[in-house]
Amino acid sequence: MTSISPTDEQALRELPKAELHLHIEGTLEPELAMKLAERNNVSLPFADLDDLKAHYEFENLQSFLDLYYQLMSVLRTRQDFTDLMLAYLARANADGVRRAEIFFDPQVHMSNGLDFDLVLDGLLEGLRIGHERFGIDGGLIMSIIRDMPVDSAEALLDTATSRADDLLGIGLDSAEVGYPPELFGHVYERAARLGLHLVAHAGEEGPADYVRRALDFLHVERIDHGVHAAADNDLVARIARDGIALTVCPLSSHRLQVVRDVADLPVRQLLDAGVKVTLNSDDPAYFGGYIGDNYIAMARTGMSLDELATIAEYSLEASFATPEQKAIYANALADWKRIHL
Template sequence: MTTTNIIDYIRGIPKVELHLHIEGSFEPERVFKIAQRNQLTVKIEKPAPQNSEETTAIQKLSQKARDIGAELIQGDDGSIQVVFESAEQLSQAYHFDNLQEFLDIYYAGMNVLQSEQDFYDLTMAYLERCHAQNVLHTEIFFDPQGHTCRGIALETVINGISRALDDGKQKFGISSGLIMSYLRHLSEEDAINTWHEAQPYLDKLIGVGLDSAELGHPPSKFKNVFAMARSANIKVVAHAGEEGPPEYIWQALDVLKVDRVDHGNRSLEDDALVNRLVSDEMTLTICPLSNNKLQVVTEMNAHPLKIMLNLGLKATVHSDDPAYFGGYINENFEAVQQALGLSRNDIYRLVLNAIDGSFMTEKQKMALHTKVAAYHKAVL
């Protein structure tokens, strides 16, 4: 099969997405459209630096602002504000070299989300992408604490996203689930408060997750709040082994008792862990473009996805924060296929792994298996 043909195969095969942060699908044009509707500016604010590392980060951000022509406001104490005046400027700022630079711009976009309609529009735009890329089922993360800390009611967030997911089912036939993800740099007490606040909306959730900066915030920190979710028969997932060590994956398995591991790249550093993941048939939600952009892998041709498949791991492919990392699910499949020379059977296996690792009913999984198998057979 030629490269062109396998790209067509990727674009045509029905797919399932299991690792997508809805706030990470916020394209610059839509950020500005919603900001204008809410009469808000789009800006990054950095407080006065407390150490040399923060000073360097502010100097770098200041230079980026000058380079792209954004307004730079400098405080006498060393604090700065970078105010973006157009979607084009913001798009240029979507280039970053580390996780903190990514989070700075990520939260700048998040801050303009104010109303239920804002969350609806954000989610519907993503579902339109899903429809265009033959995604038939998606399970999306949202970060409630990133909104409630700004004074946005949890009800506003959940209702806006859920209404769009319901309409997406009617309009595009895309089934979906919503996962409430805790920010791990915050305390477990904060996560527990969020869990209690979410009680009236549990019927709209399929799971809880754990994301944000991994290092220094092991899964065990959230043992109690995850036990609460399990006792309510809510599925649990956690980001582990992206930048954090293999031990974080062990904790996700044995302390949080997750149903799925998000990322999990660094499992390959521990043979016993690989054996455990294979034995448990534990799904790993891999995000190739994100891994490359955040330097989890320095070159795409060094990505471990093919090794994972060869070891029998239940690896899958997803887009993570596609507006920031350079592509949605098809672009992730295409990038890793071209870098690693994945075969059509590899792609087929990755798609089937995602179906199996989803939180759909067994009946839904069987129906999607049948549809994907029919597609695969038709292009033989």
């Protein structure tokens, strides 16, 4: 690993960037989880905070998901979701995030007895306050849990249709292997007719072919993770040609043992092939770092400030922001480059 100076670390935190792959439930820090459990009288099977923290070591994606869904039970009120969003946005602000396009998992919350509107309104209120407080633009991407029945996804879309104008897009997450993208083709067709942007997790656990199927059957605009696409040269060429951005999450991929080390991620290979790679934090409370930490982790693999600035530029361009917003982000990035490059 390459050492980097404190000055460069700070520069990477200040680098204007977009976060395009962030699960708001994955920002639930152990301290906040315990606080909300007490506030809402939710019993958790952990002796204390240290015991809970000890469970944040994962063997694979499923062992992470088991704890992730368990802790989501502490989120009970609209205020809980607002507090969760504001806690994330404070950290994002410290890491130079100008825009955050944020996943949430309503099927799980609804299974926990919560109303869809309560969840959505709490998160939207957090985004509103966060924009006023930090100047961060953003939107919500409603994620489909792919290892729940497809009928559940259809029912969620029925519920969400009247609130489509409050949503930025639709996504597909959770356990990947055995749940190929085409299962959700009809859901995505309906979402497109509602005017929602289309993204999907593919090529994290699953093979490169899952990325191809997400493009062919779901017609997604971005691929979340997508690192296994690098094994298929024809697919990489297609992704580059079509301008499909990948929302890579280095610390997540390392902690979930997708790769043994972040240096093993094919980031530079994909960049050299013309792919718009972006860096993101996924579920940072669980994976040991927010977005700035992910940029710093890649710098320690030998990536230069110039290369990482290009990745930040791709993230801003690949966002679903308006042209006017993107122009503001581009100016901020140009100012950063004049100082640091």
